[in-house]
Amino acid sequence: MELAVGLLGLAVLLADLWIAPASRRILGWGAAAVLTCVLVFGLGSLAPQSGMGFSGLYVVDPLARFFKAFFLLSGVVVLLMTVEYADQLAVGLSEFFALTLFAVTGMLFAASANDLTMMFVSLELITVTFYVLNSFQRGKLASIEAGVKYLILGALASAFMVFGIALIFGSANTTQFSELALRQRELSGSRIFLTGLTLVLVGLGFKIAAFPFHGWAPDVYQGSPAPATALLAIGSKAAGFVLLLRLLFGAVPEITAEWHRLLGALAVLSLLYGSLCAIPQRSVKRLMGYSSIANAGYLLLGVAVVSPAGSVAVLYYLGAYCFAVLAVFTVLCVMMNSSDTDDMADFAGLGMRSPVLAGVMTLALASLAGVPPLAGFIGKFLILRAVIAAGATHPGYYGLAAVAVIGAVISLYYYFGIVRMMYWGGEPLERLAISVTPGAGIALLLCVAGIVYLGIAPNGLLQLSADAVAGIQPAAASAFKPTGH
């Protein structure tokens, strides 16, 4: 599957030679179509087997399948988004498609990583691709600056990760997650091992943009081309979380249980920091950067409860977050085609110019804010329920739940700032109606369907998430039943 996606990327690069520059959008359509085929057929053929490959480096289990489907789906939407955004990317449209595909390949590998080496290599495939994607609009200083900032901090995170892996390897004499799990009791006393683990977590914290390692997110989100930002917000964060889940619960569950306080504190800090800083923002992409920090806080909260219910909530939340963020960025791509800025003032009167776009944007933002019938609400609800359930053993969790609720209220305020701008923001700067091309139309339809469906009928994804988590936390999985069962 990874090979298929990687080869597709190379094929796009080759096909570029024979296609006239004016009609290179076809490549995007083709790549999206093939990726959909990989999603449908590849996943179907993968379904029955479950096992390891390459002497334990690579694992295929329900968790890996869940995330592979997730990454392929976001890959398809991002490709469609790029077709829409093509006019803004001055040169090298097909390279952008190819790089997107390479990043998705890295994410697919990350979903299956069962070894620190594999984890490092797949993360680097993602990161190095993003250095280029972020700075793709070479003519714009903001884009290059975003690329350089991501480069320096990304390289710093990988340096920490390499050193951490070295220390873990030195103390445990293995890099495989399953072997680490067997020896975690003796290792939990080794200071070298714990230092190494901390350093690796620093590297992963950078990927998910959690509190002390969040500094890059707003700048990079604002400066990068919109499709790259979307992939960064979803793919890169989800890749960080799948590795975090595998490492914390698959390899060292006992140490994780001791570290729940630290994880909880990081979660709360990211949540508050992201929410509070998002309030005064005028650039929608920058606002999404802060909102991404806040969302990393929610997701970390699900990790910090150290229970299968929490991990299930994390997976569900990621699914809901993915559709909403993709919808927001698709609308942004369509909007930026006409104006090339993402300032909130451009959204003034969008309700009049294009009721469809404004409606989709409202729906997506409402889902992000956690308004009841939508997917985001179920995600937040599951996380809160897991946190409160954990409160029975450690009362401190009630405090975390309170902060989560406060964060949700603040997020309601800043997300609805955009909604207010769209409907009651005064006269639009231009009166022209905005046309939606078929590509963006399909992407938007997909996202809206996802947001509404996951909100109304959550059981399907819940079951999938529960199956996925049962693979890495088998001991307690029987204790958990999704709602309605």
Add this chain to the structure above:
Amino acid sequence: MTPGLNHYLVVSGLLFSLGLLGVLGRRNLLIIYMGLELMLNAGNLALVSFSRFNGNLNGQVMVFFTITVAAAEVAVGLALIVALYRKRQTAHVEDLTTLKF
């Protein structure tokens, strides 16, 4: 006296700290980049020495991956810094002020 595992680890730790100091303290992008490479190589040295003294070759394999990744990173990174320099005629971090509040 033959150098043992601890000696190698101390050197590697020193290299790592030196690199980190360079990243945090210097203002020129190229020097920061050198610091980052120093940190990566500190990790490599630790991996190789653990590998040698534990008699497990996996660490050396990991080093090959790290070197490859670092080379790719340098290629992309230097290209980016050159692109920035062409645009702004500077490679100092204080001048990266387009994106802020």
